[in-house]
Amino acid sequence: MELKLHNVNKSYDNKEILIDINLELKDEASIAIIGPSGAGKSTLLRLLSLIEKPDSGEIHVNKYDLNKIDPDEYYKKIGFVFQSHTLFPHLTVLRNITLILEQVHKKTKEEANKTALDLLNRFDLGEHIHKRASQLSGGQSQRVSIVRGIAINPEVLFFDEPTSALDPVLTQEVLSTILKLREEHMKFVIVTHEILFAKKAADFVIFMDCGKIVEMGNVDILENPQTEELQKFLSNVFLW
Numbered sequence: 001m002e003l004k005l006h007n008v009n010k011s012y013d014n015k016e017i018l019i020d021i022n023l024e025l026k027d028e029a030s031i032a033i034i035g036p037s038g039a040g041k042s043t044l045l046r047l048l049s050l051i052e053k054p055d056s057g058e059i060h061v062n063k064y065d066l067n068k069i070d071p072d073e074y075y076k077k078i079g080f081v082f083q084s085h086t087l088f089p090h091l092t093v094l095r096n097i098t099l100i101l102e103q104v105h106k107k108t109k110e111e112a113n114k115t116a117l118d119l120l121n122r123f124d125l126g127e128h129i130h131k132r133a134s135q136l137s138g139g140q141s142q143r144v145s146i147v148r149g150i151a152i153n154p155e156v157l158f159f160d161e162p163t164s165a166l167d168p169v170l171t172q173e174v175l176s177t178i179l180k181l182r183e184e185h186m187k188f189v190i191v192t193h194e195i196l197f198a199k200k201a202a203d204f205v206i207f208m209d210c211g212k213i214v215e216m217g218n219v220d221i222l223e224n225p226q227t228e229e230l231q232k233f234l235s236n237v238f239l240w
């Protein structure tokens with residue numbers, strides 16, 4: 001995917017959350033954003049997915065200028081997976097996926113069913129299709145959210161800490177699903193605190209601290225961090 005950010009700023013209540021972010025990536029398939037709590041990672045992801053707009057600056061994702069594109073058009077091109085609880089609890093697994101395909105992407109009922117069933121089977125969720133979303137385990141629920149994210153065949157999928165609400169076993173289940181996406185050449189940007197996963201799954205790593213990109217590069221920066229901030233962050237992460 002192509003990502004271009006030029007002098008991007010964002011404040012909430014007069015507090016600067018993102019400060020003059022600049023970035024130009026031409027051809028990275030998977031990008032991990034890491035950094036301490038409050039660094040601005042989720043804020044950056046919300047700007048990249050056009051859930052919010054920057055106060056100033058320009059953002060391009062692939063060929064889309066996010067200052068210019070109609071958000072509804074953009075939402076048809078991308079997918080988003082949040083921390084948790086984003087399925088409609090009273091609808092079945094199958095309906096959670098076909099709904100968006102029919103209503104937003106104007107697929108026929110048959111097309112939507114076929115796409116949803118193919119994907120659910122491919123991601124080992126075939127036996128759960130008739131359960132209500134509220135009856136799933138946390139890991140299953142998150143995997144269904146991922147399937148819903150890719151069902152529209154997005155150009156890029158954005159993940160914001162998709163495993164932070166899960167225990168270690170379910171975390172592995174969801175991370176394996178994301179690795180499978182990578183093998184299938186899905187492009188994604190993931191905010192994650194799973195550093196070992198970032199090492200495995202990302203082509204490019206962005207380390208943020210206090211509203212800025214402090215260090216970025218290929219996964220080698222996780223082995224060999226150049227800045228004091230990243231060194232400190234990694235040593236804290238691996239403390240226990």
Ligand SMILES: Nc1ncnc2c1ncn2[C@@H]1O[C@H](COP(=O)(O)OP(=O)(O)OP(=O)(O)O)[C@@H](O)[C@H]1O
Pocket residue numbers: 012013017035036037038039040041042043044
């Ligand atoms: N809608 C908002 N209104 C006011 N302040 C906000 C809002 N969203 C985020 N902030 C503030 O912006 C800062 C950065 O938040 P953000 O959620 O981007 O951090 P983060 O790096 O994702 O942290 P975490 O790892 O804890 O999820 C925080 O201080 C947060 O309180």
Ligand SMILES: [Mg+2]
Pocket residue numbers: 041042043
């Ligand atoms: Mg966050």
